[in-house]
Amino acid sequence: MDSDSDSADSGGEGTSYGLKKKMKxxxxxxxxxxxxxxxxxxxxxxxxxxxxxxxxxxxxxxxxxxxxxxxxxxxxxxxxxxxxxxxxxxPSMTKFVTDTKRRQRAQDTKEAEIRLAAFVA
Structure with a gap:
């Protein structure tokens, strides 16, 4: 009978009951x-x-x-x-683009004002 209880204890060494494996x-x-x-x-x-x-x-x-x-x-x-x-x-590229557009718009406005002044005169 002692050998039966020993074999039952030794069989459980490889597995751990009560601890669940976490799924990753x-x-x-x-x-x-x-x-x-x-x-x-x-x-x-x-x-x-x-x-x-x-x-x-x-x-x-x-x-x-x-x-x-x-x-x-x-x-x-x-x-x-x-x-x-x-x-x-x-500096971001959008800053350069907007500055260029702003300068171009100012230049176009000056040109239009000069042409209008020349036309009126």
């Missing part, structure tokens, strides 16, 4: 993350797949299958911080 789910990209202040301006959806985000500042795909934590870790990297800082200091 891979995280997919959520467009709501782009609206968060710490991710705005540089995070977009990657073309690589649904488990990736793309950092416009670093020009890299970020694996987000482990969740938002991987994005937070990416933001804490020195290279990312430097890239974001340099992007903020650069």
């Amino acid at each position: 789910y891979s995280q997919s990209y959520k467009s709501d993350w782009e609206k968060e202040p710490r991710f705005t301006g540089w995070l977009i959806k990657s073309q690589k797949g649904k488990n990736f985000g793309f950092c416009k500042a670093c020009n890299k795909d970020i694996n987000i299958s482990s969740g938002k934590d991987s994005l937070i870790k990416h933001t804490q990297r020195k290279i990312h911080e430097q890239n974001v800082k340099s992007i903020k200091n650069q």
